Amino acid sequence: MIRLNALAIKSLLLLVPVVALFSGVGNAQQKSDADNVKATLDEFHAAQSTLDIRKMEELWAHDAYVMYIGPRDKAITVGWDAVKKKWDATLNFWTELKVTISDAPHLHINGGVAWADSIANVVGTPKNGPPVNGPTFESIVLEKRGDRWLIVSDSTSRMPQ
Numbered sequence: 001m002i003r004l005n006a007l008a009i010k011s012l013l014l015l016v017p018v019v020a021l022f023s024g025v026g027n028a029q030q031k032s033d034a035d036n037v038k039a040t041l042d043e044f045h046a047a048q049s050t051l052d053i054r055k056m057e058e059l060w061a062h063d064a065y066v067m068y069i070g071p072r073d074k075a076i077t078v079g080w081d082a083v084k085k086k087w088d089a090t091l092n093f094w095t096e097l098k099v100t101i102s103d104a105p106h107l108h109i110n111g112g113v114a115w116a117d118s119i120a121n122v123v124g125t126p127k128n129g130p131p132v133n134g135p136t137f138e139s140i141v142l143e144k145r146g147d148r149w150l151i152v153s154d155s156t157s158r159m160p161q
Contacts, residue, residue: 033149034107037114037142040149041105044140045120048099051091057084061143061150069155071122071136097124102135112144119159135159 031039040059047055060066062080069076070090077086091097103119120138125131141153 033109033114033144036147037107037109037116037149038105040142040151041101041116041118041140044151044154045099045101048091049097051094051097053084053088053091056087056091059151060084061145061152063152065152067153067155069157071156071158093126095125095127097122105140114142114144114149116140116142120156134161 043055044059047059060080060083064079066080066083067076067078068083068086070086073086077083100121101118102121105116105118107114107116117137117139120136121134122136123131123133135158137157137159139153139155140151142149143152
């Protein structure tokens with residue numbers, strides 16, 4: 001009887017690490033909401049830097065209430081069709097562009113909504129005009145759709161010199 005209990009205990013002790021190992025695999029593979037929001041932001045900056053409107057389209061919600069304000073804008077662009085047109089014009093403004101985050105996004109998530117404020121450094125060459133090299137303030141709002149986070153608002157302004 002004692003031998004059986006000792007054998008059961010040894011078996012359990014061997015089994016616990018194996019169960020813990022395999023139960024952690026799914027958790028380790030699943031990204032947190034914060035990781036997914038940061039990944040969307042990284043993809044957003046990559047889409048800007050590659051001047052690729054198709055990549056940009058994948059990151060935005062295609063709703064009537066999405067909004068965009070660029071650093072040269074004097075008005076708010078509202079609605080996906082207008083925002084897409086604005087991004088197309090913005091990306092076509094540049095011959096080359098590199099957008100990098102210099103101050104990690106200050107991120108807050110509340111349920112299915114997230115907002116991120118950061119400082120982005122913009123280095124680029126417009127098709128007409130002098131090269132640009134300077135920081136901007138960036139505020140982005142995202143909504144969770146299924147397992148994806150999509151941009152619903154982007155407001156970028158030049159940092160005062």
